Amino acid sequence: MIYLAPMQGLTEITFRKAYYKVFGLSGIDMAISPFISLTHGTLANAYKKIKDVLPEYNAQSLPLIPQILGNEIPQFIEMANRLGEIGYDEVNWNMGCPVTKVAHKKRGSGLLPYPDMVDNILSKVLPNVSTRISLKIRLGYYSPDEVFNLVSVFNRYPLASVVIHPRIGLQMYEGDLFLDVFAKAIADIKHKIIFNGDIFSVADYAEIQRLFPTMSDVMIGRGAVLNPLLPLEIKGQTVCNYNKSYVEFVNTLFDEINARNVPDLSKLRKIKEYWQYFAQNFDLSDEDRREVLLSEDLCDTQRMIIEILSKADRISSPKL
Numbered sequence: 505m506i507y508l509a510p511m512q513g514l515t516e517i518t519f520r521k522a523y524y525k526v527f528g529l530s531g532i533d534m535a536i537s538p539f540i541s542l543t544h545g546t547l548a549n550a551y552k553k554i555k556d557v558l559p560e561y562n563a564q565s566l567p568l569i570p571q572i573l574g575n576e577i578p579q580f581i582e583m584a585n586r587l588g589e590i591g592y593d594e595v596n597w598n599m600g601c602p603v604t605k606v607a608h609k610k611r612g613s614g615l616l617p618y619p620d621m622v623d624n625i626l627s628k629v630l631p632n633v634s635t636r637i638s639l640k641i642r643l644g645y646y647s648p649d650e651v652f653n654l655v656s657v658f659n660r661y662p663l664a665s666v667v668i669h670p671r672i673g674l675q676m677y678e679g680d681l682f683l684d685v686f687a688k689a690i691a692d693i694k695h696k697i698i699f700n701g702d703i704f705s706v707a708d709y710a711e712i713q714r715l716f717p718t719m720s721d722v723m724i725g726r727g728a729v730l731n732p733l734l735p736l737e738i739k740g741q742t743v744c745n746y747n748k749s750y751v752e753f754v755n756t757l758f759d760e761i762n763a764r765n766v767p768d769l770s771k772l773r774k775i776k777e778y779w780q781y782f783a784q785n786f787d788l789s790d791e792d793r794r795e796v797l798l799s800e801d802l803c804d805t806q807r808m809i810i811e812i813l814s815k816a817d818r819i820s821s822p823k824l
């Protein structure tokens with residue numbers, strides 16, 4: 505299975521809907537939502553965040569597993585049960601967010617050095633929630649070896665799956681993946697494992713398949729925003745006219761963004777955020793890149809992006 509990674513501000517409902525409209529389920533099989541933080545206090549305050557996963561907005565979209573971030577046991581239980589009530593049978597717990605101010609409060613990847621705390625949270629949450637719980641982790645926060653103290657904790661509970669991004673929190677999204685540590689850890693974890701990290705091309709995917717031949721589940725984040733056709737290509741689907749299909753997706757994404765009830769300036773910012781990714785997938789002149797970034801008009805910016813992407817050559821092995 506191919507999972508779409510949660511990416512705050514990027515793989516939210518607009519992206520998932522546009523993706524589903526254009527490609528259906530021929531590439532991505534399942535998405536995990538960007539995190540809903542438990543520190544938003546009451547559920548009413550968290551509404552803005554929950555909105556992204558409300559079934560009424562997600563009806564014509566990719567199948568979804570909502571994700572939560574935090575270490576507060578009562579709020580975790582309340583949120584998981586609320587998500588269960590609105591129809592979800594699985595909630596993903598974020599133990600991978602590397603942002604310093606999150607991690608320093610023992611949230612996200614900041615939980616990884618504390619197996620007893622993870623154990624305590626799972627032991628109190630699991631018997632009291634109606635949904636299954638899956639995890640999204642890194643190998644550690646300070647050191648990749650932290651994962652070895654977590655394995656026995658994970659194996660004590662009936663987890664739905666464990667998504668592993670084989671970096672540590674301190675690396676953020678850069679630097680080498682610890683694939684040797686990943687290999688050792690997954691040999692001992694008894695749950696379904698989903699590999700996540702640095703899949704930007706079919707060749708990257710093939711290399712993960714070669715290294716871990718029994719691994720059938722991967723999660724793709726930046727690679728799928730940069731090249732929304734990548735999941736289809738990985739599945740061996742024929743893409744007859746690459747630029748046409750790419751542009752069809754981008755136009756649909758723009759339609760979804762334009763339909764949002766937010767000021768034009770927010771729409772423009774959002775489109776430029778996506779542009780930073782799209783632009784990495786094509787061989788573009790500095791002038792083309794700059795022209796889009798300097799544009800201040802919403803419609804002009806969209807027109808420019810479509811014109812550029814319609815005729816640009818793609819890069820065969822894009823990297824971020």
Ligand SMILES: Cc1cc2nc3c(=O)[nH]c(=O)nc-3n(C[C@H](O)[C@H](O)[C@H](O)COP(=O)(O)O)c2cc1C
Binds near residue numbers: 538539640669725
């Ligand atoms: C801008 C951005 C936002 C992200 N937001 C989340 C998030 O909300 N929850 C989460 O678990 N991971 C989040 N991630 C991490 C991704 O899910 C993924 O683990 C990471 O990008 C590595 O996978 P990739 O190399 O396929 O992109 C985010 C990453 C980026 C770059």
